[in-house]
Amino acid sequence: MTGFVLIASLIAVVLVYVATRPRSGATGPATAARWFIVPEGASDDVQRNYAGVLAIHAALLPTGQIIYFGGDEHDPALWQNNDVDHTRLFDCATLHVEGFNPGSPPGSPPTDLFCCGHAMLGDGKLLVAGGTEFFFELAPGTHHHEHMPGLRDASVYDPFARAWTRIDSMIDPFPGFPNPKHDGRPEGGRWYPTLLTIHDGSILALCGHPSNQDVRHNNHIPERYVPFLGSWIALPEPSPLFEISDDTRLYPRVHLLPNGTVFCSTPLGTEHRSQTIDPMTGLRRFAGAAPPRDTVSGDLALTGPFGNAIDMQNGVYWGNGFTQCATSVLLPLEPPHYAPRVLICGGRKAHVIDLQAITTDPAAQPPWNPTGLRANEEPRFHLNAVLMPTGDVFVSGGCRKFNQDRTADNVPEIYHSETNDWESLSDTPARVTRNYHSVALLMPDGRIWTAGSDRDGGQGFASAELRIEIFEPDYFARADRPRIGSAPDTVMCGDSFDIETPDAASIGRVAIIRAGSVTHSFNSDQRYVGLDFRRSGDARLSVTAPPNGRIAPPGSYLLFLLNTDGVPSAGQFVRIGMHQQHVFYRDVRGGIEHIFWDEPTSHLYADNWTARTGEIAAAGNPATMVTPDQQHVFYRATDGSIRHIFWDARPRQLFHDNWTQRSGAPLAFGDPATMVTPHQQHIFYRTRAGAIHHVLWDDRTPNGFFHDDWTARAGAPLAAGDPVTMVTPHQQHIFYRTVAGAIHHVLWDDRTVAGFFHDDWTARAGAPLAAGDPATMITPHQQHIFFRTQGDAIHHILWDDRNPGGFFHDDWTARAGAPLAADDPATMITPHQQHIFYRTQGGAMHHILWDDRTKGGFFHDDWTARAKAPVPVAGPATMVTPHQQHIFYQGRDGTIEHILWDGWTEDFFRDEWTALTGATRAAGRPVTMVTRV
Numbered sequence: 001m002t003g004f005v006l007i008a009s010l011i012a013v014v015l016v017y018v019a020t021r022p023r024s025g026a027t028g029p030a031t032a033a034r035w036f037i038v039p040e041g042a043s044d045d046v047q048r049n050y051a052g053v054l055a056i057h058a059a060l061l062p063t064g065q066i067i068y069f070g071g072d073e074h075d076p077a078l079w080q081n082n083d084v085d086h087t088r089l090f091d092c093a094t095l096h097v098e099g100f101n102p103g104s105p106p107g108s109p110p111t112d113l114f115c116c117g118h119a120m121l122g123d124g125k126l127l128v129a130g131g132t133e134f135f136f137e138l139a140p141g142t143h144h145h146e147h148m149p150g151l152r153d154a155s156v157y158d159p160f161a162r163a164w165t166r167i168d169s170m171i172d173p174f175p176g177f178p179n180p181k182h183d184g185r186p187e188g189g190r191w192y193p194t195l196l197t198i199h200d201g202s203i204l205a206l207c208g209h210p211s212n213q214d215v216r217h218n219n220h221i222p223e224r225y226v227p228f229l230g231s232w233i234a235l236p237e238p239s240p241l242f243e244i245s246d247d248t249r250l251y252p253r254v255h256l257l258p259n260g261t262v263f264c265s266t267p268l269g270t271e272h273r274s275q276t277i278d279p280m281t282g283l284r285r286f287a288g289a290a291p292p293r294d295t296v297s298g299d300l301a302l303t304g305p306f307g308n309a310i311d312m313q314n315g316v317y318w319g320n321g322f323t324q325c326a327t328s329v330l331l332p333l334e335p336p337h338y339a340p341r342v343l344i345c346g347g348r349k350a351h352v353i354d355l356q357a358i359t360t361d362p363a364a365q366p367p368w369n370p371t372g373l374r375a376n377e378e379p380r381f382h383l384n385a386v387l388m389p390t391g392d393v394f395v396s397g398g399c400r401k402f403n404q405d406r407t408a409d410n411v412p413e414i415y416h417s418e419t420n421d422w423e424s425l426s427d428t429p430a431r432v433t434r435n436y437h438s439v440a441l442l443m444p445d446g447r448i449w450t451a452g453s454d455r456d457g458g459q460g461f462a463s464a465e466l467r468i469e470i471f472e473p474d475y476f477a478r479a480d481r482p483r484i485g486s487a488p489d490t491v492m493c494g495d496s497f498d499i500e501t502p503d504a505a506s507i508g509r510v511a512i513i514r515a516g517s518v519t520h521s522f523n524s525d526q527r528y529v530g531l532d533f534r535r536s537g538d539a540r541l542s543v544t545a546p547p548n549g550r551i552a553p554p555g556s557y558l559l560f561l562l563n564t565d566g567v568p569s570a571g572q573f574v575r576i577g578m579h580q581q582h583v584f585y586r587d588v589r590g591g592i593e594h595i596f597w598d599e600p601t602s603h604l605y606a607d608n609w610t611a612r613t614g615e616i617a618a619a620g621n622p623a624t625m626v627t628p629d630q631q632h633v634f635y636r637a638t639d640g641s642i643r644h645i646f647w648d649a650r651p652r653q654l655f656h657d658n659w660t661q662r663s664g665a666p667l668a669f670g671d672p673a674t675m676v677t678p679h680q681q682h683i684f685y686r687t688r689a690g691a692i693h694h695v696l697w698d699d700r701t702p703n704g705f706f707h708d709d710w711t712a713r714a715g716a717p718l719a720a721g722d723p724v725t726m727v728t729p730h731q732q733h734i735f736y737r738t739v740a741g742a743i744h745h746v747l748w749d750d751r752t753v754a755g756f757f758h759d760d761w762t763a764r765a766g767a768p769l770a771a772g773d774p775a776t777m778i779t780p781h782q783q784h785i786f787f788r789t790q791g792d793a794i795h796h797i798l799w800d801d802r803n804p805g806g807f808f809h810d811d812w813t814a815r816a817g818a819p820l821a822a823d824d825p826a827t828m829i830t831p832h833q834q835h836i837f838y839r840t841q842g843g844a845m846h847h848i849l850w851d852d853r854t855k856g857g858f859f860h861d862d863w864t865a866r867a868k869a870p871v872p873v874a875g876p877a878t879m880v881t882p883h884q885q886h887i888f889y890q891g892r893d894g895t896i897e898h899i900l901w902d903g904w905t906e907d908f909f910r911d912e913w914t915a916l917t918g919a920t921r922a923a924g925r926p927v928t929m930v931t932r933v
Contacts, residue, residue, distance in 0.1 A: 193207055556574075624674065634683050733746070
């Protein structure tokens with residue numbers, strides 16, 4: 001009997017071990033949360049020093065790495081020796097730490113990043129600004145009251161190039177009024193500032209101690225870094241009511257709201273109220289009372305590690321100098337209303353404010369309300385809060401008494417925002433104490449990375465915590481986690497996109513979480529946005545991106561799928577961007593005029609590219625091309641050359657050159673057409689002899705340029721009109737009208753020995769002859785051309801690779817009952833629909849569409865009539881943006897007219913871009929370009 005009991009006991013022990021062992025190989029849904037120190041299983045000595053540097057600042061990069069750094073690492077001796085190059089990378093997939101090699105690439109900027117601010121840019125880079133100018137005991141003067149003066153320096157880390165780049169320094173707010181006591185040296189700078197990415201992708205910088213020569217105790221004038229300009233601009237100086245210059249708020253807690261304003265959980269002025277700031281104008285409004293005081297002077301928790309009393313007159317949530325002890329989190333934004341709520345925690349009680357009212361009524365004054373009770377209602381100074389894929393908030397680290405490690409709270413908590421209650425994970429405490437200067441971030445696979453801490457808030461190497469500990473939530477090793485098969489790596493605001501997943505039938509939520517950056521208990525970048533979606537088959541979801549940058553500022557996000565049980569997938573990086581809509585045209589002076597709508601700033605801009613580059617005038621209409629970071633325009637100049645102007649976003653400069661001259665190609669007699677293939681940029685144009693000539697730039701060759709005559713190489717007939725282009729896998733195509741009126745086709749196939757092939761599409765399809773130049777369109781399995789016939793109909797020819805005969809043709813004007821054309825058509829594709837637009841003989845801008853979901857298929861309407869727009873003279877050019885279809889054309893007086901159909905409002909809208917911008921009037925047909933910001 002005793003043996004049976006012993007065996008039963010052993011079996012029980014084994015079962016307990018199986019239930020609690022590391023779960024990397026778990027196959028069932030039942031899993032347990034756990035912490036582990038990396039490298040798991042290594043010796044204490046290895047683990048104790050694994051981070052290499054003190055992680056005071058950290059950010060998740062779109063490469064799947066966490067960059068963390070500490071500048072002087074809170075060590076006066078390192079600062080005195082200018083030993084501030086302390087940066088590392090943590091690989092979230094391998095869990096390995098990688099040191100930066102000195103010099104190539106540089107490990108850190110040359111300035112001290114200790115206590116700087118940072119935020120993620122829209123292109124996935126990290127911007128850091130400010131830092132430590134002096135340790136206060138070493139700084140000349142006394143006006144910083146035992147706080148460190150700040151730097152004006154700013155830098156950007158590029159995770160793809162693995163390099164830091166210095167950018168323009170933050171501004172001197174008083175350049176015209178230098179302080180005579182300090183030899184006119186620049187003022188400004190920030191130590192302990194908050195940086196926040198706002199709706200247009202620019203970075204707002206708030207608060208912080210200015211430089212030592214700046215007599216203010218607080219840099220109270222906000223400024224914005226504008227990536228498009230590559231520089232900082234100051235906002236207006238606030239009134240003392242909203243922010244005062246002889247006080248400070250360290251790392252204020254701020255959040256971008258869905259109406260584009262910035263909500264400050266931290267009161268900044270003499271009025272003890274929260275406020276909003278318009279980051280574009282600087283306008284401030286009060287937005288409810290300050291968070292409750294909670295922990296105030298005299299509280300036993302406000303005792304330092306040496307028994308000294310801590311003065312915190314206004315409480316942990318907004319007391320002077322103690323904002324850094326607590327945190328606030330913007331809770332998940334869910335469609336359709338994206339109602340914003342903010343959680344603030346770190347004191348004994350946590351509170352939430354519902355801000356939906358102020359997004360529509362600036363005079364609203366919502367209250368802070370207590371959340372449900374926490375299991376242990378004690379302060380949690382220097383905690384960190386991380387948004388989880390589930391939409392919950394994970395809280396870890398911190399101490400019950402200010403800076404006292406012996407009072408550490410290592411038990412994590414989870415705030416369930418949907419039910420407003422707290423869960424204490426008392427069975428899963430962390431092993432490492434996290435105090436002052438600790439950080440926590442969401443990893444792509446849904447785990448939570450924690451690092452840093454100064455023991456008892458002390459200075460120097462002896463106080464630095466260099467262990468990295470990771471929390472695995474209970475969902476991490478579940479076998480039923482959904483899987484993302486494929487998803488786009490970039491989507492634009494408002495776009496619809498597909499996610500391939502074998503778990504489509506069980507998905508209950510799709511969400512994105514912005515890649516975070518954290519310091520001093522606050523992550524200004526983290527942001528959770530739910531996405532509308534529908535199932536589109538057994539293995540596909542059709543998802544709609546956030547509508548605008550106010551909901552999801554441009555940048556890198558982690559995309560998650562959650563099943564109906566709330567179990568999340570691993571995350572996949574996706575870049576959320578916004579659009580710029582560009583129009584180029586030849587103006588009445590022969591210049592190439594450029595007008596563009598910038599979606600982030602909601603503004604129209606205009607400039608003249610020939611004037612800006614000093615290029616010669618145009619004789620024809622331009623053609624456009626987009627390549628990564630570059631926008632290109634090609635045009636036939638008055639001397640017959642093909643000129644090229646391009647904007648490069650990396651140095652933020654316009655460049656220009658002469659492609660016919662650089663390649664030794666013949667002069668042009670017609671306007672160019674463009675094509676982009678991997679590593680190559682191509683142009684095609686008609687020469688005086690009627691040949692279709694080709695010039696290409698190949699970035700893999702030493703000389704770059706190459707040219708040839710495609711009509712000669714293919715043995716094709718000469719052209720009477722300008723070419724159009726098309727790219728399909730392994731093939732490059734051009735179409736043009738011949739002297740005989742045929743629509744001819746030449747293609748290059750890189751899989752064949754001869755390469756070139758040509759045929760007459762009008763003859764092969766039995767279609768009528770052309771009177772104008774063709775327009776192209778590609779749909780799955782099909783290649784389409786549209787052209788104006790000699791009878792002024794808009795005719796259509798398509799090649800279908802699934803059809804034995806291949807060719808098919810029809811007359812779209814006849815099939816739709818639409819009026820005859822006076823000019824060449826332009827094409828547009830939207831889901832399920834193929835569109836053409838053309839100028840009619842009656843002077844209207846007409847539209848025909850084929851919808852594959854309808855019985856009759858064809859539909860037509862007059863966009864000038866429906867939009868009450870002026871009569872066209874030349875055009876149109878087409879453009880598609882999310883839920884919108886646009887056309888541009890030249891009006892009678894050289895205006896550039898714009899008509900759009902908005903699918904959200906199901907209505908037409910029109911405006912005149914030349915009038916709105918003061919741009920020079922047009923003498924030719926416009927062309928369009930859409931770029932991503």
